[in-house]
Amino acid sequence: MHDLASIRRLLIVEPCEECLQLVPGLRIAGWDVDSCTLEEAALRPCDVGLIRLLPEHFAHPEVVKSLISRSNTEWIAVLTSEDLRREHIGDFVCEWFFDFHTLPFDVARVQVTLGRAYGMARLRGKDASHSNGLFVGENPGQQLLGESRPMRELRRLLGKLAPTESPVLIRGEGGTGKELIARTLHGQSQRREQPFISVNCGAASEGLLQEELFGDAGETVDASRQRKPGRIEEANGGTLFLDGIGDLPLDVQANLLRFLQDRHIQVAGERVPVDVRVLAATHVDLEAAIRMKRFREDLYYRLNVLQVGTAPLRERHGDLALLANHFAQFYSRETGRRARNFSQDALVAMGKHDWPGNVRELENRVRRGLVLAEGRQIEAFDLGLLGEEEISSSMATLDEYKSRAERQALCDVLTRHSDNLSVAAKVLGISRPTFYRLLHKHQIR
Structure with missing residues (x-):
């Protein structure tokens, strides 16, 4: 019998057969496992969520985004390697999910990922001041971040x-x-x-x-x-x-x-x-x-x-850089990377962006930027925004577009599978020698 304080609640949303096969082992490992449809998910309390992404979720991602943005749960995506090759799906998964797994499952890696996600969920629970990105200080409700x-x-x-x-x-x-x-x-x-x-x-x-x-x-x-x-x-x-x-x-x-x-x-x-x-x-x-x-x-x-x-964020003049740096400091702890500041180009790009998703969008873009940034600073490209040079000369040759997409795919897959290059190559659907050749070509690692 597990102590109540040690119970780890896992919710499997739209469970597939492979997902359900994980359940006995997860329960032995101390997880309290529940499952439901996407419609019911917001009403089921949990520490970590595992969601099997289906074609209708790719067609209407706003339903999944709404679930994730309204909860303090850490969400992990489950999808096929073919799904990852769909246009924009890599960005969607990277921006909105703590991690992802492709089918068939690597059971050992699932256990590790769930443990890390649970640790982050506990961290969020202890410091709810960061969950919506507006509190500053130790106690929720004491102060709202921003001087506009x-x-x-x-x-x-x-x-x-x-x-x-x-x-x-x-x-x-x-x-x-x-x-x-x-x-x-x-x-x-x-x-x-x-x-x-x-x-x-x-x-x-x-x-x-x-x-x-x-x-x-x-x-x-x-x-x-x-x-x-x-x-x-x-x-x-x-x-x-x-x-x-x-x-x-x-x-x-x-x-x-x-x-x-x-x-x-x-x-x-x-x-x-x-x-x-x-x-x-x-x-x-x-x-x-x-x-x-x-x-x-x-x-x-x-x-x-x-x-x-x-x-809306676009009317909070002066708060943008303050909030962005706040998120960069916080999420550097999550990624295990050193804190990075923003390049001048990134700050200009943020200032020109309309922020239709407001503070929540800023939080997600900064989190993505910390994962993708390779230099000493977070660039506009890392945030998914166009920098000054790209705005002035956004059109490029087809080969240049292909090269950018190729490099982005390599960066995305390395973010998730840097400890297992064989899996990284498999996710991209290429051989390991080809994978190494592309890393050398783009001067990555």
């Missing part, structure tokens, strides 16, 4: 709103740190010692979300097992954060409104009081959703008592 005017005004506003018990609606684009703001409000409130419970309202189907919020119905629970409480009950005494409230199905909206009105839930036919402060976040226009009959106006007024807006 929008950030100074935000800190001042949160200091006023945190001590109140009123609901707060947090509005802003994706990747601007809305959950971070909710955690700050909780951390500076009288409820700071009580639970902070976060629910992603767009992560599951209506039925699953209803059960996630309110728990088992009670009357339908088998006598042989204990009733599973909902997230509202788990937040009793603390704060309930409803992320993506605009995605909440209408039937669940009605039940949530009923709870907000009388602060009771139904358990086995009985009304049970629950004391929570409700915070909600949205990136959609709720007023437009009300006009289109997709969001209840009475629920809107219940949630929108106080309001906070998050500024």
Whole structure:
């Protein structure tokens, strides 16, 4: 029997036959293994996630990106070597996943990777200040990173709103740190010692979300097992954060409104009081959703008592270099590489980029840059951005494009398999002699 503190939770998403064959050995090694579909994944707590990437995930990567960006889990991709040859898949996997494995599995390497991922998950858990990339200092909620005017005004506003018990609606684009703001409000409130419970309202189907919020119905629970409480009950005494409230199905909206009105839930036919402060976040226009009959106006007024807006990164003048250097310092520990600063060309390229994914995109690009950088500095190319010279002369000959792609493929595969060059060559679908010839050609290693 494993001590509760030592249990390592692994979630296998869209498990294939080869994935399921790993389960007995992983359980012997001390992993608590669960499996589910991609739709259910956001509702299953875990330390490490293993996801079998399917063709539909490559066609619609935003679904996978949403899952990864909304969780503090370390995710590992499982795919075939043929999948890696698809256009842009290498960048997708490198940017969004802790690591990846190609089928068939190298079982020994799987064990090592899972162990490293679990270690990083524990590190993130101990220092949640880095999970959304906006905190600075040891204690989450103490300070928001950034000295731009929008950030100074935000800190001042949160200091006023945190001590109140009123609901707060947090509005802003994706990747601007809305959950971070909710955690700050909780951390500076009288409820700071009580639970902070976060629910992603767009992560599951209506039925699953209803059960996630309110728990088992009670009357339908088998006598042989204990009733599973909902997230509202788990937040009793603390704060309930409803992320993506605009995605909440209408039937669940009605039940949530009923709870907000009388602060009771139904358990086995009985009304049970629950004391929570409700915070909600949205990136959609709720007023437009009300006009289109997709969001209840009475629920809107219940949630929108106080309001906070998050500024997109492109409007936070002066914060870009500060945040980028913060991520570079933090992720240098993860990669085991020495900390690198940014070249002037990279800083210019970052300044010209629009950052549609905001702080989350910056975090991911810096993480990618640390992995790919070979010189003493992180260059614009390492971040996936065009530098000054490339912008002015972005067109090149076909041979030059091929050479760049060839070198990038070598760098990507060495990032993952530098300890096993035979595997690296196999992933690229070339012989080992050819692999060594290409390394020499591009002056790598």
